[in-house]
Amino acid sequence: MLSEKILATAFARAVRRGSLRMTTAKGQTFTFGDGGLPEVAIRFTDSAAETALCLHPELKLGELYMDGRLLIEEGDILGLLQLLLQDTRGELDDLPLHHLRKIRQWLTLRGENDATRSKRNVAHHYDLDGRLYSLFLDSDRQYSCAYFERPDASLEEAQAAKKRHIAAKLLVEQGHSVLDIGSGWGGMGLYLASVAGAGLVKGVTLSEEQLEVSRKRAAAACLGERVKFELEDYRATSGSFDRIVSVGMFEHVGLASYDEYFQACRRLLKDDGVMLLHTIGRTGAPYPTNPWITRYIFPGGHLPTLSEMTPAIERAGLVVADIEILRLHYAYTLKAWRERFMARRDEALKLYDERFCRMWECYLAMSESAFRWQDAVVFQVQLAKRSDVVPLTRDYITKREAILKAAEARVMELKRSA
Template sequence: MLSEKLLDLAFTRAIKHGTLEMITARGKRFTFGNGAEPQVSIRFTDAAAQMALCLHPELKLGELFVDGRLVIEKGNILDLLQLLLQDTHGELDELPLHRLRKIRAWMMRRAENDAIRSKRNVAHHYDLDGRLYALFLDGDRQYSCAYFDHPDASLEEAQMAKKRHIAAKLLVDPGHSVLDIGSGWGGMGLYLAQVAGAGSVKGITLSEEQLEASRKRSATACLQDRVQFELQDYRDTKGSFDRIVSVGMFEHVGVSSYDAYFQASRSLLKADGVMLLHTIGRTGTPYPTNPWITKYIFPGGHLPVLSEMMPAIERAGLVVTDIEILRLHYAYTLKAWRERFMAHREEVLRLYDERFCRMWECYLAMSESAFRWQDAVVFQVQLARRNDAVPLTRDYIAEREAVLKEAEQNMELKRSA
């Protein structure tokens, strides 16, 4: 069969380390790799599934797994992804179909994330049952890359370290006004007020579920006078802020809206202000985001490379004062999320169904594999309107982190007293 020959060729080229056994729809067995771990066995339930994987692997691998047409009989989806990706080091074969999909993606960008689409895209993922996120995130519901400042850090410690690291780079001082673009469940904004001492924080989100949770948290902490959350698009936000922070939101902006995003940021930032943008990105050349992820998980999403971001930053008149690239931190974060999700799989099943469980297992595994074996990273880009807005050396980051950590400890002592 043609599909068997194509898969034989593809897997032989891709798998050098580890072992893959493939059982075709008609029961024929193939073995690939060098016999080492991980050892994975997959089975196709129908011949059409085999051809579908050959024609569009980036989309169909996830679809076939979720639909139960690609059955993993030994190992799991992450093991399979490791076999397929670990020897490519993020390099994509420039096959004709890849190039055609790339051209199509560029043509569809024009209105990918206007205000209406942005809200609809956010609701698709973030307005799910809040109990789902509570099952695998940390207690603060930080749904972005953690910062593992020491090898044995727990997820909770690493997420606290992320907030501390960002706050230090923002140079937040008592009395500062802060805008949080894409404020999630409110954890970053509350930290900047409670720990860093910001005088006022405005968080904006397009998720109604997150907005409700954030407002409740602000009220519980008796911070409504200093920390406020609004259902608002960044394009509609008014005001002038000492500091702007955006964590895990830029991935949803879309390339066609980069100019609008950075021009809005500049207009909202005071002349001596500082902005910290924390976003997933890629270290390779511009390429469309995985089509399965954009279809089922993050519609409208795009992972930028620096060459896509920088022209828009320059046109907006912003100054890049620092760039830090977090490489494997998100792989460690996603590993913790995936393990927690799988440990609570039966509870997720009661909230949704088996198909949803397989889809989210696939999403978390695909995402982890992108950071572990491909070219996905996290950029922390510090921006200002003036080149003298931040200190001359990076020593201030560690110094401010130490002060913030002491403030965290003092808060914890007060809670336990």
């Protein structure tokens, strides 16, 4: 069949190291690679699945795995992605209709994420059963890239280091007001109040599930008067804040809304204020997000390049004070999440069905692959209205991290003695 020949040609070009064995629906077997590791064997259950993968590989690879029409008989989904991505860009550009699909994806990106659509997109992912996230996140439910001060750090240590690193760059002082855009389950806001000394933290989220958990956590920590969480779109937020932090939220803003986002940040930031934006991005040329991810995991999302972000920052009248690029940190984070999820997969199966569990496996593996073998990174962009509000040299970050670490220890001691 034509589809078998097309797939055999594409896999032969993509798989250079390792070993891939493909068995077609008709039982024909092909092998690719140099015979090394990883070793992966796949099998198609029907000929239509082979044709679908040829026509739209970026979408159909995940769909076929979810639906049990692409079976992995040896190895796992991460190993398959490694074989396909480690030596190539990975889009299988030689397959039919690739360029037409790319044009269609770019046109889709031009649609704005208004408040209604943004809330619907957030609910799709973040309003899932909260017990699902407890299976693989750290105890603080940090659902963004951790900061590994050493490669063998535990997930708990790396997520604590992430909060510390961000707080240090924010230059939070006693009594400062802080706006947390996309406040998640509240961990960052609670940290800034309890450890960094912020006087008032306002967290805004569009997830009703996260809002409920955040408010309960603030009350349990006796911080309900200083840390307020609201179900609110950032565009509707009012006030003026000494500091603004946004972690893992900008990916959901959408390319067409970048101007609106940064203009809102400028409006909300005091003249001597500092903002820290922590977002997944790309180091290569601008490219649409994987369509399987946008359909099943993060609808409306886009991973920006600096060339897409900085024009909107400049038009808003904000100053880029610092940019740090975290490269493999998210690969380490996702590896930890994937391993923890797989270790408790049976519990996930009690919450959802087998198809969902395969979808979640695929999501975590695809995401890890993007940071290991493609151009996905994390940008930490420090912004201000004036160039003189941040110290001249970056050594203040290390000094402030040491102070924050000591404060963390004091907070923990108080909790133990309470």
